[in-house]
Amino acid sequence: MRTGAGARAAVPDGSYVVAATRGRRALRRIARQPGALASAAFLALVAVCAIGAPWIAPYDAVRSRLMDRLQPPSVAARHWLGTDQLGRDVFSRVVVGARVSLTIGAVAVCGAGALGTALGLLSGYARGIADGVIMRIADVQLAFPFVLLALAIVAALGPGLGNLIIVFVVTGWVVFARVVRAQVLQVREREFVEASRSLGASPRRILLRHILPNLTGSLIVVASFELAKIIVWEASLSFLGLGVPPRTVSWGAMLSDGRQYIDTAWWVAMFPGLTLVAVVLAINTIGDEVRDALDPRLERLKLTLHPNRTR
């Protein structure tokens, strides 16, 4: 899309070219950060575990073996992370649990992102009544502690994977909509949008081909922070018993089970929790790095980090 001669010709101020190189430069900067690289590698590993769970997990994650209950971690017994109160292998359950977290996280982020982006584009480009209505709804929702809205929805719909995703889409679109709207308001005044409009491009074409590509960076940043948030909240709601249905293997539910045994069998709660924390930390680290790489304002901050004077 950005390489065609026709596309370039439609860019009087060369902003496509600039955007493309800026994106590539940002990627190269991120690739030099050891923290971001390690995080990406770890997330890839977790994703592989989630996809290949049936082949990777050494034991059945659901069937109980009461003879082996609450075994401490041991390489010899082939329970690397121990077993839980029903004799199920903690390692297998952590691997299988990655499926619930990542699936809900990915689906919900895509849903919230699509809804929020669409409403943000509409709000920022059409302005007027649509903008007023959408942004007032966003205000109301932001004035409302998220957990309480989630509680109300779960109270009404009952726990379940689909209902959890609905909760996260309904609560997550606001951030996307606000960020997209703010960016659209800036981008729509740029010369290449005006040029395209004067050439007779339809609003749909302008939005999808000219404005949306310029939002990619901000969308990646928002999506990564939202993904981390959703994964934490899925685990938190499951921990409260308001998330995934009973018997579903999920990190939050494992923590809830393990809580009763923290004084005798710390490993039941420890390992799913550590995995959860590591995943969230990795996602946030990548989000931070992408934001730093894309935000030119931070260049100024970097300069003030190393002032040429002695303290």
Place this chain on the structure above:
Amino acid sequence: MGGVIARRLLHGVVVLWGVSLVVFLVLRVVPGDPVLIMYPEGLSPAQLRKAHAALGLDRPLIVQYGAFLSRALHGDLGESFRYQQPAVSLVMQRLPATAQLAAVAMAITVVAGVPLGFIAAARRGGWLDRAVMLIASFGQSLPTFWLGIMLIIVFAVALRWLPTSGRGSMAQLVLPAVTLAGYSTALTARLTRAGMLEVFAEHYVRTARAKGLREFTVLVRHVLRNALIPVVTLLGLQVGALLGGAVITEAVFAWPGIGLLAVNAVFTRDYNVVQAVVLLSTFVFILVNLCVDLCYVALDPRIRLG
């Protein structure tokens, strides 16, 4: 100035009305019959109709909402199906426990978060800065309930310094308050640092240094003071996060506040109690942010004139 206050007040009222509509619709339109939950052994169709009529559940939705709104304005949010008690008084009984928890958590956030950010910014680029920022980004990634469980393992189970749960003594307050404060402390530290780094670039900072002021005086009087404006906004917004986090924290530590009340009400589908918790929390949240806005109007002439 009066105009600004009136506008903010009106905005708060609109938000509260919107929240009441959402909560009402979510809890009424979706399935789940509270009568069947009150009487799990089942009722005859005639008894069921009578019970519905007694609760007003047989009338059209818009009438139900109108009745609900007019009663809500008189401070009546219905009865708890489970406790046979007004939902509002149920929430009011539990509110002090949550308020105490949130207040102590907020105090920890301010007392720990701002100095941490200050130290990081003062030693920017150095190892102390990096250490503080590492802890802060770790703190932001820690789920509240996980932090709570870890604190219980270390300080209650292993070291036996503090009790695991309940409310009564000061010792029982420590772990839940620290748990609740974790996230907002990390966020405050990061924001204080970022705000200070932005202010460093301002001319008046250079002027202050050129005057020959001590670096510490420059940092406190010129940099920190100006960097704290966004931090104060954040703290206002954090009240919402604290109310939300209290739901989780109270469940982990069996702290008898409105969060625990709400979670239990969800389990028993005690709609009126869920509704009362949500509406009263939103009310508190809006009120706090209104106060923050008003503080600004008083403090910052640019807002007053703008």
